[in-house]
Amino acid sequence: MFSIEAFLVFFVLFAVAVCLMASVRILREYERAVVFTLGRFERVKGPGLVLLAPFIQEMVRVDLRIQVIEIPSQDVISRDNVSMKVDAVLYFNVVNPERAIIKVQNYLPATNMLAQTTLRAVLGQHELDEMLSERKKLSADVQSILDAQTETWGIKVSNVEIRTVELTENMVRAIAKQAEAERDRRAKVIHAEAEFQASQTLVNAAKILGSIPAAMQLRYLQTLTEIGAEQNSTVVFPMPIDIMKPFLEIIEKADRSMPRPNGSDKAALTTQTPVEH
Secondary structure (H helix, E strand, O other), rough: OOHHHHHHHHHHHHHHHHHHHHHHEEOOEEEEEEEOOOOOEEEEEEEEEEOOOOOOOEEEEEEEEEEEEEEEEEEEEEEOEEEEEEEEEEEEOOOOHHHHHHHOOOOHHHHHHHHHHHHHHHHOOHHHHHHOOOOOOOOHHHHHHHHHHHHHHOOEEEEEEEEEEOOOHHHHHHHHHHHHHHHHHHHHHHHHHHHHHHHHHHHHHHHHHHHOHHHHHHHHHHHHHHOOOOOOOOOOOOOOHHHHHHHHHHHHHHHHHOOOOHHHHHHHHHHHOOOOO
């Protein structure tokens, strides 16, 4: 049987062990301890070994690492009355452990709820096209608003990424039709501009060829050469009068210089001289 002295020794050792367990804490490099003495804030301790007065002091661990929160899908109505679902990812960390514990009851769900309401409010002020094309700018706007509101909680919002924008099937089909119509419009504009440039080039070429007859003849001969190279069996090609004119003038001069027969001259005189009665 145990004696009273042995029981007292065992009790003292047990009490010392309980006090050591209640007073000794070890914090990692990324952790801080917000220490309270009889319910009043004393200071922030850590990392490393932290000693607390048993039954008088208590502490709350705070993680200083960047935390990631998935903002669940939110129903958003854009400024142009388009309904959609938007979800995002929030990155933040605690920069002031004292404020994070004292100023807000539970900073993790509080930051999550604030991010949801801010996301709906910011996206509701923009149109659908802006949400689809300027997602990075909208994410920066949400991040700046959240950072300004959580500063009093000792929380720094480092980034907000809008992950997906989910539209209804009818809206997806409407956007596809709009994109197709836009592509058709651009194609027609490009085709019209090409036709205008081609016609303008042809007009300039015609002016140059018209001002220099020799150039027109060279172009005509080049066209004949190209057609002949295509191994066509029969080619009907009109002869420009500009090319034939020198030859016609030579033939006409030759006719005038040639002597005519007497009979023909008399016949010409007879036909040309009037008969008097």
